[in-house]
Amino acid sequence: MSEKRIKVLHLIKSLGRGGAEKLIPETALIHDQRKFEFHCLYFYFQKNNIIDELEAAGITVHLIPSSNLGLFLQVQKVRKFIKENGFDIIHAHLPWAGILARFVGGKFPIPIVYTEHNTWERYNKVSYWGNRITFKQQDVAVAVSNEVALSMQLNSFFDPYQRGGRLKIKVVQNGVNTEEFRKETEDRRQMLRLRSAQATEDGRGMSDASTSCLPDRQALSMTVALNIPEGVAVIGKVAVFRSQKRLWLWVEVALRILEKQPEVHFLLVGDGDWRGRIEKQINESGKAQNFHLVGVQKHVIPYLSRMDIYLSSSEFEGLPIAMLEAMSCEVPVVATRAGGIGEVIQHGVQGFLTEVENWEALESYCIQLLEDRELHKKMALAARERVIEKFSMKRMVGELEVIYREVLEGL
Structure with a gap:
């Protein structure tokens, strides 16, 4: 009998082309999707979005339309959506989605992982205080750098490291797919064209990671x-x-x-x-x-x-x-x-x-x-x-998978 895949719901306010947003499909391409199933729920639609990249990476995308403050009116909808789809983990990104995830998980037993992509001092007052007051109501806060982790420690409401507390803070530095991101030379472009042509003749497509090297x-x-x-x-x-x-x-x-x-x-x-x-x-x-x-x-x-x-x-x-x-x-x-x-x-x-x-x-x-x-x-x-x-994506994804398994095992 095959192992049941772990269902991870990425929660994020919008899907523009920022660094935090782009990490979702890029990490999914490296994850072992025989063991993990990824979905993404977002709330604010933008014309220049990365939905096609998420779907190409094997992620199922969902939209519940909302504004910033309107997110707090979506708690019941999101909670119902999670129950109906049987998600195992919420992985929230950036303050607004993090705050929402903590409200959703307040009366619903689901592990919450939150990735912080910036230092707290730079957020506006509403997102800063919302983040700070609710911060301990999650399982793991992932910092993308040591400076971001220090910012969490200095700004968290009360001591985030108190013994016996729910919250753990871990540093998982951002990574990049070094096989995909290589300097483009004429020789490399020619090689990719030949590989693409051969794959077409054989009736098979090149992987997304390879074809994305080819400029449109x-x-x-x-x-x-x-x-x-x-x-x-x-x-x-x-x-x-x-x-x-x-x-x-x-x-x-x-x-x-x-x-x-x-x-x-x-x-x-x-x-x-x-x-x-x-x-x-x-x-x-x-x-x-x-x-x-x-x-x-x-x-x-x-x-x-x-x-x-x-x-x-x-x-x-x-x-x-x-x-x-x-x-x-x-x-x-x-x-x-x-x-x-x-x-x-x-x-x-x-x-x-x-x-x-x-x-x-x-x-x-x-x-x-x-x-x-x-x-x-x-x-x-x-x-x-x-x-x-x-700073390879492979290293980053490996550390995230360890965190996912740990929160399911109760850390």
Whole structure:
């Protein structure tokens, strides 16, 4: 008799293309789905979502429409939904879903795992206090970095580590699929085309993990449309355009670099509330021809592969997935020491770090990498080696599966 699969319900407010959201399908592809069955319940519909990626990863997606505060009116619906579907574990992501999960589990015996993707000080007052007051009403709180774990410890209501308490805090650092995220070269593109053609002839499809390396027509045409001269250095970033990323400072650093290296181009992949202001800043600089804002992209590997430096000016972070993906594609990093970034990048090995308030120093480090090609090559290889060794998706998923089994066994 085959073993009954463990049914895990991922609970999240929305399914945009943020790092927390993208981890759900990416981890599902690595999990042993002979032993685990994954569903995802979300509440706020967005046009640019990742539903197709969830479904391609074998996850069944459900929607209960709701606003932020309206989530508290959905407790009974969610509780009924869980009972009817016989879920074994709730895995909630980000504060609003975490608060909801704790209300649902208050009168319903189901283990709750919650992943915290950021430090608490950065949340608005409503989500901060809702998270803090309910925090102990769950089984495991997963921190994506040591700094996030420290934030939990310092901000939790009463002592989260009290002996005999229900809550356990564990650090599971984010990971990336290093087989999928590899620097794209013409030889690698040709190999993937041949593999895809052979799989089609044999009547079988390539795995999602393999085919996702193949850029779709939109990504290819966008890459061509960038019109960046061959051999010109590119500094880039993949991000949601929100205030924590401080992209106005990113542009300011770029403009300072252009004063010394006028041939460099700058590439931003993503979108968000700050896009209009960033475009205005770029246009007013008179250097718009050196900047490329390509919007949200489903396939980011072609863009990461074109970058020579991954530049981050963030004020705060959890542990950014996009940065790990860039490193896996052999892109060295120049960044502020925000959140978990300092836990990944060893200064002078895989890139360079500055303190958050000392963002101006990002310029000189970028210039150093642009001018010293041997150093750049050394750091590029070290970046990928670092991810393979310490931040692989396989390692991350293995640690999550241990947590799932432990909560079912009562820890």
